[in-house]
Amino acid sequence: MLDFAIFAVTFVVFLIALLIYFYPTAPPKATTVPGVAPSDPVKGNLDEIADAGSLHQFLVKLHAEFGDIVSFYYTDQLCVSIASPELYKEHQAVFDRPPLLFQLFEPLITADSIQYANGADGRKRRDLTDRCFGFQALQNHVAVFNKISRELVEKLSDCPPNEHIPLRSTCLDTAMKGITITSFGDFFQDDKALSDMRRDYDHVWGDLESRLGGIMPEPGSNREKEFDEAQERMQNAIRQAIKQRRANPADQGQEIFLDVLLRANYPESRLLADAITYFVGGFHTSGNLFAWAVFFLTQDEKVQEKLADHVTKIVGKTGDVTMDHIADMTYLRQVLDETLRVSVLAPFAARVQDIDVVLGGHVIPKGTPVVHALGVSLWSEKTFPNPEVFNPDNFSAENVKNRHRNAFQPFGFAGRRVCPGQQFAYKEVAIFLAWFVRAFKISLVPGQETEQVFGLVSHVANKNGGDVWLLVERR
Numbered sequence: 001m002l003d004f005a006i007f008a009v010t011f012v013v014f015l016i017a018l019l020i021y022f023y024p025t026a027p028p029k030a031t032t033v034p035g036v037a038p039s040d041p042v043k044g045n046l047d048e049i050a051d052a053g054s055l056h057q058f059l060v061k062l063h064a065e066f067g068d069i070v071s072f073y074y075t076d077q078l079c080v081s082i083a084s085p086e087l088y089k090e091h092q093a094v095f096d097r098p099p100l101l102f103q104l105f106e107p108l109i110t111a112d113s114i115q116y117a118n119g120a121d122g123r124k125r126r127d128l129t130d131r132c133f134g135f136q137a138l139q140n141h142v143a144v145f146n147k148i149s150r151e152l153v154e155k156l157s158d159c160p161p162n163e164h165i166p167l168r169s170t171c172l173d174t175a176m177k178g179i180t181i182t183s184f185g186d187f188f189q190d191d192k193a194l195s196d197m198r199r200d201y202d203h204v205w206g207d208l209e210s211r212l213g214g215i216m217p218e219p220g221s222n223r224e225k226e227f228d229e230a231q232e233r234m235q236n237a238i239r240q241a242i243k244q245r246r247a248n249p250a251d252q253g254q255e256i257f258l259d260v261l262l263r264a265n266y267p268e269s270r271l272l273a274d275a276i277t278y279f280v281g282g283f284h285t286s287g288n289l290f291a292w293a294v295f296f297l298t299q300d301e302k303v304q305e306k307l308a309d310h311v312t313k314i315v316g317k318t319g320d321v322t323m324d325h326i327a328d329m330t331y332l333r334q335v336l337d338e339t340l341r342v343s344v345l346a347p348f349a350a351r352v353q354d355i356d357v358v359l360g361g362h363v364i365p366k367g368t369p370v371v372h373a374l375g376v377s378l379w380s381e382k383t384f385p386n387p388e389v390f391n392p393d394n395f396s397a398e399n400v401k402n403r404h405r406n407a408f409q410p411f412g413f414a415g416r417r418v419c420p421g422q423q424f425a426y427k428e429v430a431i432f433l434a435w436f437v438r439a440f441k442i443s444l445v446p447g448q449e450t451e452q453v454f455g456l457v458s459h460v461a462n463k464n465g466g467d468v469w470l471l472v473e474r475r
Helices: 002-022 046-052 055-066 085-091 099-109 119-133 135-157 167-183 191-212 222-247 257-263 268-299 301-315 323-328 330-343 374-378 397-401 422-439
Strands: 069-074 077-082 349-351 357-359 362-364 370-372 440-444 450-453 459-462 469-474
Touching (some): 046 069, 055 069, 077 085, 099 191, 099 222, 119 135, 119 257, 135 422, 167 191, 167 257, 167 459, 167 469, 191 222, 191 268, 222 268, 268 440, 268 459, 301 330, 323 422
Antiparallel strands (some): 450 459
């Protein structure tokens, strides 16, 4: 009997051990950060992101429910998102970017892009190129920005009365001229080369932002084929610009961004990757900033007239805009800052560390992407009263003085990883906008419904599809 009892107990223990082996207890939660569990073991929360419309809109809902620090899954990877000035401050020294959240853009900029370069390699490559967009370089570019602005004003002045002007297309074309003339040599001086590049860019970028929202192309589909063809044409155009610059090197002291890359003796794959990365980055953000600024001015005639008077008083009714003028045009800076805020131009940034860290009182496992939900904090009622209303007085000296410095960092944080073109974009668009409001009274073609489209960069669009139509009238 005793032998039977011993056997029975041993057998039960054996069964329990088997159950533990084959059906282990649930693993501990990967983080104590509040948030949502993955709805799919492979896709994580990608379906919810797609349903929300974009990653930004998904994060808006997530932070509204769980607070300033939240967690979710992008594919099977745990991610954490933060959305407060205090949490940004805790994380502002982190340099490395998580490749996962930007991998969808790899077909355009390739895996060798500086976008994916971390650690010492990333810092070295930033050291090489940052000065191409610094204060001294911008002083050399001011004449180019003025020339482009003058040509735009002359072109629009020749349009028949009540001509419908495509807002975003016009602004993107203007910004594309800015980056190509200042940084890429003569290849894109050809209007056809520039217009072909814009056409292919629109196709590729629109498709990539759809993927960021969780809408992927079917393998072998026409969508995938058309994307690949447009992407290849874009990369070939950059290859041609590189080839032409090699054949026609700059004189001593006249080097531009592309010359700096060429002198670095990068492998061809890296040269192409960084050239196309800076090409897209050099006009995409600034072109949409210009478009949003013009759009918001059409929505508020008082602000539009105040800005036109401000510009004319400082710059004059004619003549070029100088760097000193830009420094003196404080209200124009308020308009641009409020444009960046309300448009949520750059909805998020992201960083990653290879060690466990504490953030907001929670342990963040190493390798966890941390999203800086910039768009969420830019529309925070705690910081900006009536956050969805365009009001340049939000950036008056008095209001700025009383605000946490990290409450408004639209180009991101993390020191040397902040957007390298932020001053380029500010100065360029300041000149474009100063010329524009000094020359024209602007309004939208009546009867349009517009919407805010969120992606890696937000843009204004017509709800019926396509561009927003603008009317200009000479002052």
